[in-house]
Amino acid sequence: GGIITQTPKFLIGQEGQKLTLKCQQNFNHDTMYWYRQDSGKGLRLIYYSITENDLQKGDLSEGYDASREKKSSFSLTVTSAQKNEMAVFLCASSIRAGGYAEQFFGPGTRLTVL
Amino acid sequence: GDSVTQTEGLVTLTKGLPVMLNCTYQTTYSPFLFWYVQHLNEAPKLLLKSSTDNKRTEHQGFYATLHKSSSSFHLQKSSVQLSDSALYFCALRGGSALGRLHFGAGTQLIVIP
Known part of the structure; x- marks a missing residue:
């Protein structure tokens, strides 16, 4: 088994601030993902990043940057936090891209922007 | 492009009744379908998955059958329990974009005593 760790668990920022969220997995998975979930x-x-040196934009990449520092870690940066923004950011990983590979999710980082 | 539609946003049921949560999909490639469940304040977890046409797959009392003819993968359970209250997501991986899943909007299931 393995685990996905996300830090911080809670993040409070100011409007316009640049904020970084971190994700670590010890599954030795090739592929990692960042999702945003608004309440419910x-x-x-x-x-998402298919392998260690890859980076792909998803549907909501505007306003974000990402970095796959090494196989086990994947960071997400909110380039300019929007006032009153509230969301949970979920990191996930899978053994490989494609096919039947299951995605495992981390516990999330809850962002609040004042 | 690939997409998933879940028609019910909220389903409220009394304990012991059967449930069916709808999922239809669109892809031009061979589909892999997944159901994920997310309990309150927890991470989503895989419930079941399939890529085989007309074969029922089951896990934890839930079951689903992929029907390629109707592009559907509905989730069912014969008797819901209070602990089944959660957010359920249907997801598709087609061949159009290696590695990514396309999630539906989710169905919130609330089971009442």
Whole structure:
């Protein structure tokens, strides 16, 4: 088994601030993902990384940057936090891209922008 | 492009009744379908998955059958329990974009005593 760790668990920012969220997995998975979830709503893909040196935009990449520092870690940066923004950012990983590969999710980072 | 539609946003049921949560999909490639469940303040977890046409797949009392003819993968359970209250997502991986899942909007299931 393995685990996905996301830091911080809670993040409070100011409007216009640049904020970084971190994700670590010890599954030794190739593929990692960042999703945004607004309260009780669906998952929107922000960025994903198929392998260690890859980076792909998702449906919601505008306003975000991402970095796959090494196989086990994937960071997400909110480039300019929007006032009154509230969302949960979920990191996920899968053993490989494509096919039947299951995605495992981390516990999330809850963002509040004042 | 690939997409998933879940028609019910909210389903409220009394304990012990059967449930069916709808999921239809669109892709031009061979589909892999997944159901994820997310309990309150928890991470989504895989419930079941399938890529085989007309074969029922089951897990934890839930079951679903992929029907390619109707592009559907509905989730069912014969008797819901209070602990089944959660957000359920249907997801599709087609061949159009390697690695990514396309999630539906989710269905909130609330089971009442």
